Amino acid sequence: MGFFQVVSQLNSGEARCGVISTAHGKIDTPVFMPVGTRGSVKTLWQQQLEEMDASIILGNTYHLYLRPGHQLIERVGGGLHGFISWDRPILTDSGGFQVFSLSKLNKMSEEGVTFQSHIDGSYHLFTPELSMEIQRALGSDIVMCFDECPPLPAKKEQLRESMDLTLRWAKRCREFSLRDEQHLFGIIQGGLELDLRQECLEQLRELDFAGYSLGGLSVGEKNEEMVEFCRNFVPRMDRDKPRYLMGVGTPLDILNGVATGIDMFDCVLPTRNARNGQFITSHGPLNIKKERFKEDTLPPDPNCQCAVCQRYTRSYIRHLTNVGEYLAAELASYHNLFFYLDMMRKVRTAIHNDTFDDYHQTFYNAYNSNQWS
Amino acid sequence: MGFFQVVSQLNSGEARCGVISTAHGKIDTPVFMPVGTRGSVKTLWQQQLEEMDASIILGNTYHLYLRPGHQLIERVGGGLHGFISWDRPILTDSGGFQVFSLSKLNKMSEEGVTFQSHIDGSYHLFTPELSMEIQRALGSDIVMCFDECPPLPAKKEQLRESMDLTLRWAKRCREFSLRDEQHLFGIIQGGLELDLRQECLEQLRELDFAGYSLGGLSVGEKNEEMVEFCRNFVPRMDRDKPRYLMGVGTPLDILNGVATGIDMFDCVLPTRNARNGQFITSHGPLNIKKERFKEDTLPPDPNCQCAVCQRYTRSYIRHLTNVGEYLAAELASYHNLFFYLDMMRKVRTAIHNDTFDDYHQTFYNAYNSNQWS
Numbered sequence: 132m133g134f135f136q137v138v139s140q141l142n143s144g145e146a147r148c149g150v151i152s153t154a155h156g157k158i159d160t161p162v163f164m165p166v167g168t169r170g171s172v173k174t175l176w177q178q179q180l181e182e183m184d185a186s187i188i189l190g191n192t193y194h195l196y197l198r199p200g201h202q203l204i205e206r207v208g209g210g211l212h213g214f215i216s217w218d219r220p221i222l223t224d225s226g227g228f229q230v231f232s233l234s235k236l237n238k239m240s241e242e243g244v245t246f247q248s249h250i251d252g253s254y255h256l257f258t259p260e261l262s263m264e265i266q267r268a269l270g271s272d273i274v275m276c277f278d279e280c281p282p283l284p285a286k287k288e289q290l291r292e293s294m295d296l297t298l299r300w301a302k303r304c305r306e307f308s309l310r311d312e313q314h315l316f317g318i319i320q321g322g323l324e325l326d327l328r329q330e331c332l333e334q335l336r337e338l339d340f341a342g343y344s345l346g347g348l349s350v351g352e353k354n355e356e357m358v359e360f361c362r363n364f365v366p367r368m369d370r371d372k373p374r375y376l377m378g379v380g381t382p383l384d385i386l387n388g389v390a391t392g393i394d395m396f397d398c399v400l401p402t403r404n405a406r407n408g409q410f411i412t413s414h415g416p417l418n419i420k421k422e423r424f425k426e427d428t429l430p431p432d433p434n435c436q437c438a439v440c441q442r443y444t445r446s447y448i449r450h451l452t453n454v455g456e457y458l459a460a461e462l463a464s465y466h467n468l469f470f471y472l473d474m475m476r477k478v479r480t481a482i483h484n485d486t487f488d489d490y491h492q493t494f495y496n497a498y499n500s501n502q503w504s
Numbered sequence: 505m506g507f508f509q510v511v512s513q514l515n516s517g518e519a520r521c522g523v524i525s526t527a528h529g530k531i532d533t534p535v536f537m538p539v540g541t542r543g544s545v546k547t548l549w550q551q552q553l554e555e556m557d558a559s560i561i562l563g564n565t566y567h568l569y570l571r572p573g574h575q576l577i578e579r580v581g582g583g584l585h586g587f588i589s590w591d592r593p594i595l596t597d598s599g600g601f602q603v604f605s606l607s608k609l610n611k612m613s614e615e616g617v618t619f620q621s622h623i624d625g626s627y628h629l630f631t632p633e634l635s636m637e638i639q640r641a642l643g644s645d646i647v648m649c650f651d652e653c654p655p656l657p658a659k660k661e662q663l664r665e666s667m668d669l670t671l672r673w674a675k676r677c678r679e680f681s682l683r684d685e686q687h688l689f690g691i692i693q694g695g696l697e698l699d700l701r702q703e704c705l706e707q708l709r710e711l712d713f714a715g716y717s718l719g720g721l722s723v724g725e726k727n728e729e730m731v732e733f734c735r736n737f738v739p740r741m742d743r744d745k746p747r748y749l750m751g752v753g754t755p756l757d758i759l760n761g762v763a764t765g766i767d768m769f770d771c772v773l774p775t776r777n778a779r780n781g782q783f784i785t786s787h788g789p790l791n792i793k794k795e796r797f798k799e800d801t802l803p804p805d806p807n808c809q810c811a812v813c814q815r816y817t818r819s820y821i822r823h824l825t826n827v828g829e830y831l832a833a834e835l836a837s838y839h840n841l842f843f844y845l846d847m848m849r850k851v852r853t854a855i856h857n858d859t860f861d862d863y864h865q866t867f868y869n870a871y872n873s874n875q876w877s
Contacts, residue, residue, distance in 0.1 A: 170823065174830040178811065199798075199823040207799050207819045214823075216815050425572075426580050438551065442589050446580045450543060450572040450587075457547040457830060 583643025
């Protein structure tokens with residue numbers, strides 16, 4: 132069995148189920164990957180992620196390079212799995228996105244990007260080779276190419292320049308020796324321009340990556356533009372390789388992505404919004420701080436089977452949130468990730484049963500009712 | 505079977521094991537009670553407290569009165585157990601200590617204490633009756649009398665005045681109708697003056713409380729003074745009632761207390777220090793932030809069987825602590841409370857086996873070695 136296998140596909144539609152096989156185990160797709168930026172999916176124990184059946188998590192190259200350093204992680208743990216005690220698959224990003232969005236004063240060149248750390252202001256040069264070196268040290272199962280990602284909207288000329296650079300960098304990444312068991316993904320750039328994306332995909336194909344991801348989306352364009360773009364573009368991507376829509380998104384974004392044939396998603400939304408008191412529920416996002424939940428004895432989502440919804444009331448969680456107890460963020464993070472992973476399980480079942488369109492419509496109607504918001 | 509029964513006592517020594525029976529279950533003593541100030545033992549899920557076999561937790565009347573309010577807790581949950589989803593025993597303090605230590609601008613009178621909330625500056629009058637009313641609403645299994653607690657050192661005259669007031673307030677507390685299943689404890693004041701304490705105890709005895717606690721210790725006096733005082737005074741306290749040393753303390757303080765015949769302890773130390781990166785271990789406190797743990801692959805305490813020490817390294821936890829991840833505080837809090845509860849289990853076994861003095865000495869030697877500090 133190879134790295135990726137499609138195991139079922141909708142009769143009429145692009146949504147599909149697959150299996151990614153890695154040295155740390157298998158991943159059923161479509162999959163949502165919880166984000167563990169600095170070696171921890173915020174507020175959650177690794178045990179809890181296992182409990183809710185997270186099959187792969189994401190680590191951030193930029194953050195881990197700065198603290199505690201990839202060399203320390205390799206020395207201490209033989210890589211990120213050992214360092215954080217997580218023996219299921221890990222995907223690491225390239226650091227590219229964070230270098231542009233988080234660091235101060237970054238300066239581009241053909242070689243790479245010089246930037247100042249957002250922590251201590253120290254200067255660093257990130258190159259495709261350094262990104263690969265870090266990810267090799269981290270030992271992630273899936274490695275991302277170092278790319279440039281211009282914010283949208285952008286002029287076509289700018290998008291082309293950026294894409295050309297990303298392609299030259301992709302080649303340098305591909306030439307770098309990773310660990311044998313690591314799988315390198317190419318990143319398709321080109322904004323919302325179909326012809327640029329197509330050209331990028333074709334040139335990446337020549338480098339033969341293990342999977343392809345769509346970068347530079349969900350970075351400023353309208354939501355409908357992203358959906359429309361995916362509908363047109365994703366079916367052109369290789370059918371026998373995993374397709375990864377980076378940094379996306381809300382539950383509805385994910386279902387829209389699945390409908391176009393995307394296999395992998397990641398997003399900080401479920402954990403970040405949790406820390407602001409937002410529960411993602413079957414009836415839309417619920418802001419637990421609201422006065423109306425003050426004496427509400429229902430669980431956050433009465434339709435949810437998670438350990439939070441089985442035990443705690445909105446009233447209690449609202450209190451915890453209002454007084455700033457750690458437990459508030461912990462419960463919301465747990466619930467939100469459980470909700471995402473549970474949704475993905477149901478998505479996979481629906482695709483297997485060829486009922487995905489019904490599931491999608493039913494989910495959409497309930498979610499948009501916002502009856503608890 | 506009554507509220508409290510002594511089940512074993514050292515042949516030569518004051519340490520004893522007992523069982524407290526409440527409407528929410530039994531508590532084996534000597535017991536350590538994790539502190540859940542605002543309805544949450546900081547960073548821990550209720551499930552985790554059950555896992556580590558916490559048999560009783562503490563709630564703070566002052567905090568819960570201010571937010572979310574005792575009436576809301578009663579309306580929503582029928583009391584604190586229902587509100588926070590904890591069906592094992594709960595002890596609530598009287599609010600007295602916090603009124604004096606946390607609030608701004610407090611003013612004493614015979615009636616009670618007027619104070620300004622530390623949260624919004626609003627004015628409140630706490631009286632013995634209000635403290636009882638709040639604790640009745642909270643439905644705690646063990647209720648504490650509202651007392652005044654002067655900081656040490658204090659003049660004898662001041663201690664006597666304070667003690668007399670505490671006694672008049674104790675009478676008013678005793679006259680208040682609590683729920684049938686609630687048990688009221690008297691608080692013995694009198695600083696380090698044995699005669700004052702003795703007088704206080706005798707007068708409280710006439711009111712016939714379910715248990716007696718020692719207040720006003722660990723509030724400024726020297727550690728040896730507290731130990732010496734307990735050695736002299738605790739054996740004079742009723743043998744057939746639980747003896748509670750409030751707000752104490754370090755593991756060594758607790759063992760010293762047990763040796764004098766104390767049955768119950770509570771302290772924020774294991775959770776508060778956890779949030780500053782301190783792990784309490786068999787070889788003394790360990791500050792995980794230290795450089796020397798940077799690449800240390802040992803667990804926080806290699807002698808500990810907790811879920812943290814079974815899975816995570818000092819190096820990883822140090823990283824989490826340094827970058828300020830929630831998980832750092834969660835792991836340290838879990839470990840520290842597990843360590844305390846595990847020590848109490850071993851203490852009870854040692855008393856049963858009449859080997860407590862050996863256990864105490866061995867623990868003391870290892871703890872004081874500080875070999876990991």
